[in-house]
Amino acid sequence: xxPPNTPEEGVTAPGTRPASPTLPRPSSPHLSSVIxxxxxxxxxxxxxxxxxxxxxxxxxxxxxxxxxxxxxHSPITTPCxxxxxxxxxxxxxxxxxxxxxxxxxxxxxxxxxxxxxxxxDQLDRLKVKCPNNGxxxxxxxxxxxxxxxxxxxxxxxRCPDTNCTKRVARRDSLPENGCxxxxxxxxxCNEVMMVAELDAHYDHGCTGxxxxxxxxxxxxxxxRLEKHKSNDCPEAEARCKWQSAGCRxxxxxxxVREHERDGCLFEAIGRLLDERSEDRKIIDDLTGxxxxxxxxxxxxxxxRERRNETxxxxxxxxxSLDIVDxxxxxxxxxxAGSATDNxxxxxxxxxxxxxxxxxxxxxxxxxxxxxxxDAHQSLNLLQHTARANEQLAELASKVGVLNMHTTWLMNMxxxxxAQQRSxxxxxxxxxxxxxxxxxxxxxxxxxxxxxxxEGNRRNSDGxxxxxPRL
Amino acid sequence: xxxQFATKRLGKELQKIRNSRLPPxxxxxxxxxxxxxxxxxQVLDDNPLYQNQTYRLKFRFGSTYPIEPPEVxxxxxxxxPIPMHPHIYxxxxxxxxxxxxxxxxxVQNVESVCMSLQxxxxxxxxxxxxxxxxxxxxxxxxxxxxxxxxxxxxTV
Ligand SMILES: [Zn+2]
Ligand SMILES: [Zn+2]
Ligand SMILES: [Zn+2]
Ligand SMILES: [Zn+2]
Ligand SMILES: [Zn+2]
Ligand SMILES: [Zn+2]
Ligand SMILES: [Zn+2]
Numbered sequence: 001x002x003p004p005n006t007p008e009e010g011v012t013a014p015g016t017r018p019a020s021p022t023l024p025r026p027s028s029p030h031l032s033s034v035i036x037x038x039x040x041x042x043x044x045x046x047x048x049x050x051x052x053x054x055x056x057x058x059x060x061x062x063x064x065x066x067x068x069x070x071x072x073h074s075p076i077t078t079p080c081x082x083x084x085x086x087x088x089x090x091x092x093x094x095x096x097x098x099x100x101x102x103x104x105x106x107x108x109x110x111x112x113x114x115x116x117x118x119x120x121d122q123l124d125r126l127k128v129k130c131p132n133n134g135x136x137x138x139x140x141x142x143x144x145x146x147x148x149x150x151x152x153x154x155x156x157x158r159c160p161d162t163n164c165t166k167r168v169a170r171r172d173s174l175p176e177n178g179c180x181x182x183x184x185x186x187x188x189c190n191e192v193m194m195v196a197e198l199d200a201h202y203d204h205g206c207t208g209x210x211x212x213x214x215x216x217x218x219x220x221x222x223x224r225l226e227k228h229k230s231n232d233c234p235e236a237e238a239r240c241k242w243q244s245a246g247c248r249x250x251x252x253x254x255x256v257r258e259h260e261r262d263g264c265l266f267e268a269i270g271r272l273l274d275e276r277s278e279d280r281k282i283i284d285d286l287t288g289x290x291x292x293x294x295x296x297x298x299x300x301x302x303x304r305e306r307r308n309e310t311x312x313x314x315x316x317x318x319x320s321l322d323i324v325d326x327x328x329x330x331x332x333x334x335x336a337g338s339a340t341d342n343x344x345x346x347x348x349x350x351x352x353x354x355x356x357x358x359x360x361x362x363x364x365x366x367x368x369x370x371x372x373x374d375a376h377q378s379l380n381l382l383q384h385t386a387r388a389n390e391q392l393a394e395l396a397s398k399v400g401v402l403n404m405h406t407t408w409l410m411n412m413x414x415x416x417x418a419q420q421r422s423x424x425x426x427x428x429x430x431x432x433x434x435x436x437x438x439x440x441x442x443x444x445x446x447x448x449x450x451x452x453x454e455g456n457r458r459n460s461d462g463x464x465x466x467x468p469r470l
Numbered sequence: 471x472x473x474q475f476a477t478k479r480l481g482k483e484l485q486k487i488r489n490s491r492l493p494p495x496x497x498x499x500x501x502x503x504x505x506x507x508x509x510x511x512q513v514l515d516d517n518p519l520y521q522n523q524t525y526r527l528k529f530r531f532g533s534t535y536p537i538e539p540p541e542v543x544x545x546x547x548x549x550x551p552i553p554m555h556p557h558i559y560x561x562x563x564x565x566x567x568x569x570x571x572x573x574x575x576x577v578q579n580v581e582s583v584c585m586s587l588q589x590x591x592x593x594x595x596x597x598x599x600x601x602x603x604x605x606x607x608x609x610x611x612x613x614x615x616x617x618x619x620x621x622x623x624x625t626v
């Protein structure tokens with residue numbers, strides 16, 4: 001599934017239509033998505049490593065995979081109700097064909113269930129940091145893949161030199177740069193390194209022609225002085241990063257940084273504003289599409305009426321002319337492009353059909369967007385119940401694990417007992433934890449034990465894979 | 471790839487230990503690299519066999535952890551004896567199915583293994599070694615994982 005911000009075949013703005021005599025067919029992909037697709041295909045970025053992602057803020061324990069201990073990545077649920085990353089459970093099943101938590105047999109892939117969308121939504125909405133070195137982008141997890149694959153300037157892509165197999169950060173991957181892996185000699189200190197390393201070398205480590213910052217006495221490479229003052233210098237004037245939210249703090253950078261760290265009063269407002277502007281963008285986008293669609297629809301209806309009228313009179317030539325007139329009069333700029341294209345269509349019917357088809361896809365798009373927004377809405381409503389449910393499920397799984405452990409302990413005890421009584425110690429004792437628990441007495445006892453342990457068990461250990469403490 | 475998986479999982483465990491501490495009686499001694507960790511454990515109830523003693527555990531993690539179990543042994547030091555238990559050989563090798571290929575589960579972790587060992591000691595009342603301990607220790611220089619295999623073979 002493409003990330004939500006994949007450029008889609010959207011409302012084609014008339015200005016971007018190719019001037020060729022053939023109108024783009026409704027099903028042909030929008031130009032920008034073709035470009036995005038192509039650039040993605042040939043830059044061939046490495047797959048995003050979900051384990052390397054750093055999460056911002058608290059992540060609920062229930063969203064952590066018990067195998068890799070990171071928030072689920074394309075999770076599945078087993079028939080016994082346990083959830084794992086697909087990758088993790090597949091790996092585990094190669095060793096043992098049973099659930100890692102309760103040992104129920106699992107048939108790889110066939111037994112997997114998808115997770116409720118509400119959980120997927122929770123995972124999508126976790127805040128993350130871009131894992132690329134040098135990038136400090138933060139976003140929702142569902143947007144990370146799009147950022148990483150298409151926009152992040154630090155994602156490693158193929159070297160622009162086709163003979164080179166190494167990778168370089170996207171921002172350096174310009175054809176005019178050539179291969180970034182040839183050696184170069186620093187013009188300031190004569191050290192030899194790869195072109196790709198030069199930037200980092202200027203920031204740290206270059207000992208050549210240095211300048212001393214007038215504010216903080218730090219030594220920097222001369223041509224980095226400006227950058228140092230505007231971005232890093234602790235003594236230079238800087239503004240609080242929430243200035244757009246109304247914070248007036250503007251002091252030396254190190255004081256401003258402290259102020260930001262201690263919690264700027266405007267931070268909450270700032271974040272709210274950011275979120276709002278994101279939402280605003282989505283809404284604007286939707287409204288834009290809606291008005292265009294409505295306009296088209298109106299035009300289409302008027303045209304149909306016209307055609308019905310003219311169909312009564314068999315004067316064929318005037319039909320297309322009428323349409324052109326109409327389009328121009330209704331919104332001259334918007335429709336000007338297609339007015340000239342119109343002649344290329346074999347018949348007005350064809351044109352109508354094409355328009356109709358396109359409109360239908362757009363309607364579908366809109367409907368999808370609406371449903372997405374609806375889902376978000378209901379998610380907010382349901383989140384409380386979901387949390388309670390998850391806690392219940394968590395408790396249930398804890399009890400299950402406890403049960404397993406007590407059974408194991410009971411069995412060990414019983415074995416010891418049996419051994420003691422029989423007095424014969426045949427063979428080394430390494431077959432503890434037999435799976436048999438159908439002994440009624442043992443089960444009752446173990447249930448008692450579970451109850452007892454729950455009373456004095458340590459309460460903070462989250463997922464409950466820990467054995468009971470006695 | 472797989473080795474990275476192990477490293478990252480161990481990193482998470484370490485992070486969790488540093489953030490929220492281990493349960494009582496378990497202490498992390500060193501985890502300088504992500505291949506070998508040392509921990510101290512104590513038995514907290516008044517079992518006279520283990521009172522006032524601290525035991526040193528050595529975990530070794532392969533690149534397949536946590537899919538495959540770590541190798542866990544008791545280590546003998548001047549102030550860290552090997553606990554007396556009919557499943558623990560005097561050279562520190564532990565006979566616990568939880569640590570074997572069959573009993574292991576990838577949802578286990580260092581903390582849960584330590585806790586299992588704690589409760590294994592707590593529940594014991596026999597002041598003895600496994601049968602044939604002397605011979606076994608004298609004859610055996612293999613690594614724990616290999617031993618277990620040899621071991622199964624021998625008992626069939
Ligand atoms: Zn996982
Ligand atoms: Zn299960
Ligand atoms: Zn980035
Ligand atoms: Zn290159
Ligand atoms: Zn230099
Ligand atoms: Zn400075
Ligand atoms: Zn501020």
